[in-house]
Amino acid sequence: MLSFSEENYLKAIYHIEKLQSNGVSTNAVAEKMDTKASSVTDMLQKLAEKRLVIYKKYKGALLSAKGKEIAISVIRKHRLWESFLVNKLNFSWDEVHDIAEQLEHIQSDELINRLDAYLGFPKVDPHGDPIPDKDGNIAKQEKIKLSNLKETQQGILVTIKDSSDDFLRYLDKKSISIGSTIKVIAIEPFDKSILVKIGKKELMITENVANNLLVKEI
Amino acid sequence: MLSFSEENYLKAIYHIEKLQSNGVSTNAVAEKMDTKASSVTDMLQKLAEKRLVIYKKYKGALLSAKGKEIAISVIRKHRLWESFLVNKLNFSWDEVHDIAEQLEHIQSDELINRLDAYLGFPKVDPHGDPIPDKDGNIAKQEKIKLSNLKETQQGILVTIKDSSDDFLRYLDKKSISIGSTIKVIAIEPFDKSILVKIGKKELMITENVANNLLVKEI
C-alpha cells in the first residue's frame, strides 16, 4: 500500500504529464507539490524502484501503466468526494478542495464504488472536471478557454484552471460559478479584455481571467 | 496538528480509562494498539510533553482535559462516519470499522458538523454506542450485559463488546444484530449458558457470548 505522499506525487505527475507530452521534470513536480527539487529526486527514485514511474536521471519521469492507474484512482476519489461535499453536505464548490485532498487517500474500493452509486454515478465534479469511472476511463471533455470565444458566442463554465484562493474569491464576488452561462459581448483589441454577460449582469474581465475559465461552447 | 498515530493513542487511552479508574498502563495500551511496550513509552513521553496526557514513569498515563477533548472528537468522528456508512451507503454494521478508522482522522470541524446534520444528529452509532455531540457531551447509556438479565427479562442489543471478526461472524450467522430484542427464557445453572429467544427463534448461547452482548433493558 502506498503512503499519502507517494499517492500525491503520482497525482501531481499525472496532472503535469497532461500539459506537456515529454518527461515531467523534477522542478515541475517540486513546484506543483510545493517542495524542494531534492525531495522530488528522492521520491522519483523510490517510485521508479516500485515500477510506478519510468525515471531517467536528469531526464524526468513518466508514469508507468500501474502508476497511471493509481493516479487516476486517486483523482476519481478526489472528485467523487468533492461531489459528495457539494451535492450532499451543501458545501460550495470553492470550499471543498482541502477536505477532498484528505478524503482521496481513504483506502476502500467498496467505499468509493458505493459512494459513486449513492451520488448517482456523476460524470463531472463540481468544478466541471470529469470523474473517472470504476475502470479508470475518463470521458473526454470539449473544454476551451473563455478567451477563445469570439464576440456573440457563449459557453457554460465547466472548469476553473487557476484554483488559488484569491481567484476563487474573485469569482465568488463576481457571482461566477461552475454552470454559469457566459456570453462574450465584446473583446477589446488593445488588451484582450472581454466584456461578458453573466445572468443579467455585464462585466469586464481581463484576458488573464478569461484564460482561466474553461467553458463548454453552446 | 496531531498525527494519526497520536490520535489513535489518545483514543486507546480514553477507552482503557473508562474500564479502569486508575492510571492506564503501558502494557494495556500496547495490547490495545497491537504494538510493543517500548513504542508506547516513547509515545506517552511525547504526549506528556504536549500536555495531552499526565504521565508518571512506571505509573501509567491519564488523559489531560485537552487530551480527553481530542479523544472524544476522534470518537465522535468515528461513530458519525460509521452511521453514514451504514445508514446512507448501506454497509452492514460489521463491515464499517476499518473504513471508519481511516475516516476518523480527517481534519475539518465544518465537515463533521455538516455530516452530523445530514444524518439527522443521531444519538447512537450502528453498534449502539453513543455519539458525542459537537461540544463533547456523551449521553449516558444504561447498558448491561445480557448475562445479567434474569429469566423472563428482555433487552435490546445496543453494543457488542468483543468486536473480533470471529465474533461478528458468529452473530451474523445467528442473525443477532444491533437493535435485536432478546428475551431470556432459561439459564442453565451448571455452566450459565442461556436459552434466549430472538425474533421467533430460540437459541442457546454460552456465558461468554452473553458477557459480550450489552443490552438496554426493556
Next chain:
DNA sequence: ACAAATATTTAGTTATATCTAAAAATATAT
C-alpha cells in the same frame, strides 16, 4: 523480606519523508 516474575524504560537501530548545501549534469547565450 527477598527472589523470581513481570512490567516498564532506555539505548540504539531502521525506515520514511523531508530539508540544506555542495557537486554534477544539462541548457543557454554570447
Next chain:
DNA sequence: ATATATTTTTAGATATAACTAAATATTTGT
C-alpha cells in the same frame, strides 16, 4: 565553443514512529 546559468542529483542532517535487546523498576509469591 565555451563560460555562465539553471537544473538536477548526491551527501549528510533532522524528525517521526516504529522496532529489538538490555537495563531497571515494580509486583508477586513463598
